[in-house]
Amino acid sequence: xxxxxYDLFVIGGGSGGVRAARLAAGLGKKVAIAExxxxxxxxxxRGCVPKKxxxxxxxxxxxxxxxxxxxxxxxxxxxxxxTLIANKDREIDRLxxxxxxxxxxxxAEIIASRAELTGPNSVLIKSTGKTVTAKHILIAxxxxxxPHPALPGHELCISSNEAFHLAELPKAILIAGGGYIxxxxxxxxxxxxxxxxxxxxxxxxxxxxxxxxxxxxxxAMEEKGIRILCHEVFEKIERGADGRLxxxxxxxxxxxxxxxxxxxxRDPNTDGLGLEAAGVKTGIKGEIPVDAYSRTTxxxxxxVGDVTDRVQLTPVAIHEAMCLIETLYHGRPTSPDHDMxxxxxxxxPEIGTVGLSEDEASRRFDELEIYRAEFRPMKATLSGRAEKxxxxxxxxxxxxxxxxxxxxxxEAGEMAQLLGIALKAxxxxxxxxxxxxxxxxxxxxxxxxxxxxxxxxxGERV
Ligand code: NDP
Numbered sequence: 001x002x003x004x005x006y007d008l009f010v011i012g013g014g015s016g017g018v019r020a021a022r023l024a025a026g027l028g029k030k031v032a033i034a035e036x037x038x039x040x041x042x043x044x045x046r047g048c049v050p051k052k053x054x055x056x057x058x059x060x061x062x063x064x065x066x067x068x069x070x071x072x073x074x075x076x077x078x079x080x081x082x083t084l085i086a087n088k089d090r091e092i093d094r095l096x097x098x099x100x101x102x103x104x105x106x107x108a109e110i111i112a113s114r115a116e117l118t119g120p121n122s123v124l125i126k127s128t129g130k131t132v133t134a135k136h137i138l139i140a141x142x143x144x145x146x147p148h149p150a151l152p153g154h155e156l157c158i159s160s161n162e163a164f165h166l167a168e169l170p171k172a173i174l175i176a177g178g179g180y181i182x183x184x185x186x187x188x189x190x191x192x193x194x195x196x197x198x199x200x201x202x203x204x205x206x207x208x209x210x211x212x213x214x215x216x217x218x219x220a221m222e223e224k225g226i227r228i229l230c231h232e233v234f235e236k237i238e239r240g241a242d243g244r245l246x247x248x249x250x251x252x253x254x255x256x257x258x259x260x261x262x263x264x265x266r267d268p269n270t271d272g273l274g275l276e277a278a279g280v281k282t283g284i285k286g287e288i289p290v291d292a293y294s295r296t297t298x299x300x301x302x303x304v305g306d307v308t309d310r311v312q313l314t315p316v317a318i319h320e321a322m323c324l325i326e327t328l329y330h331g332r333p334t335s336p337d338h339d340m341x342x343x344x345x346x347x348x349p350e351i352g353t354v355g356l357s358e359d360e361a362s363r364r365f366d367e368l369e370i371y372r373a374e375f376r377p378m379k380a381t382l383s384g385r386a387e388k389x390x391x392x393x394x395x396x397x398x399x400x401x402x403x404x405x406x407x408x409x410x411e412a413g414e415m416a417q418l419l420g421i422a423l424k425a426x427x428x429x430x431x432x433x434x435x436x437x438x439x440x441x442x443x444x445x446x447x448x449x450x451x452x453x454x455x456x457x458x459g460e461r462v
Pocket of ligand 1: 148176177178179180181182184200201202206207208233263264265266311312313343344345346
């Protein structure tokens with residue numbers, strides 16, 4: 001044992017912090033992990049996991065409708081929001097228990113308190129007022145919803161945190177933002193029967209995705225009945241005499257709803273963390289810049305996950321934590337690999353994507369081959385649902401390397417995971433072409449698009 005109380009002190013019990021603490025403790029290191037709220041972090045407690053459960057819930061009304069075409073008569077149906085929320089909460093409690101037990105079994109000390117840095121090797125445990133020391137400190141405190149304080153009436157709005165715990169399902173909701181959270185919640189609430197309007201400042205939703213995915217999803221959402229207003233923002237939110245919220249937009253509209261959800265990005269959770277006292281520098285948004293090995297500007301202090309604002313995704317935080325353990329305790333300095341991260345938007349239909357969009361690829365490469373298919377999935381033939389599936393492969397014409405694959409449609413997220421392996425391995429379009437199709441599936445389209453739909457040369461479609 002060194003002169004320190006701990007080998008590793010982790011601040012934050014989310015995906016990144018828990019993984020690092022569990023692995024380090026499992027190696028026999030003396031580890032403590034402090035969490036002021038609940039173990040599991042944003043992903044488990046108020047993010048990916050409860051969101052996916054709500055997505056499932058919101059899909060049933062379409063399943064009931066689709067059943068008719070397959071000969072089923074579905075009797076009267078009804079939906080009970082409190083039941084869904086209670087069941088979801090029970091599952092989250094179970095998962096939190098697993099996170100805690102994983103830490104305990106590995107031998108990490110759990111500290112149920114806020115912790116703040118007081119120096120390069122010291123941390124104040126707020127609940128006890130005790131200061132402890134550690135050879136290394138890991139900051140894994142994540143992020144929080146941007147409250148958009150510049151918007152008059154923002155305090156009347158909710159974020160995704162509250163959306164998971166509303167006492168009752170609103171009749172109408174307005175959602176600001178065009179990113180993952182806004183789009184996913186718009187589909188969830190609409191699927192549960194809520195009159196839903198999404199308002200986005202840009203030209204088209206999901207600015208970081210391929211154009212075909214953006215336009216295709218926009219059209220599919222409108223077809224379902226979700227109202228999407230682009231090039232528009234909220235200018236003021238106020239409560240009307242009838243108790244409902246009234247939102248004034250930049251286009252001069254006044255929209256009324258029971259809830260207004262702001263999904264305008266997430267900020268690093270670094271306020272009051274004692275970073276200055278410890279000498280850790282922060283960036284413009286309060287994020288903690290780190291080097292290639294997740295080390296902050298202070299030699300003994302590391303940071304992983306959303307707080308570093310590299311790529312705000314759960315698997316990325318976990319990967320960064322695992323690399324850190326390699327670096328610190330296995331003598332193998334390992335820097336996280338942020339290239340070719342497959343990701344999914346759990347909209348309805350889903351988007352699954354890996355690699356470069358057509359626009360991004362055309363900025364980086366001289367000539368592209370674009371393979372694109374748009375078709376009605378087999379299930380929609382009997383259900384009668386007017387839903388299209390779009391698949392797109394972006395290929396570098398020079399060496400036939402597949403640069404990106406983008407899918408809009410059912411199970412696109414599941415497909416993206418597998419495509420992620422193929423693209424990570426550096427496969428070419430020829431590898432796709434010589435892969436036998438799995439029939440009948442939607443994904444067989446990915447290996448049967450033999451001729452390019454079009455080419456892009458010097459940024460121009462030809
Ligand atoms: P995103 O960064 O995805 O989207 C933020 C949205 O808010 C963008 O459309 C942005 O517009 C808009 N915006 C930002 N500031 C303003 C403003 N001042 N006025 C108007 N609009 C504004 O963030 P989210 O909050 O949706 O999600 C946070 C993160 O969580 C994501 O980055 C993602 O990594 C992660 N996440 C991942 C999920 C998944 O993997 N399925 C699901 C949910 C979240 P513009 O595009 O013009 O910048």
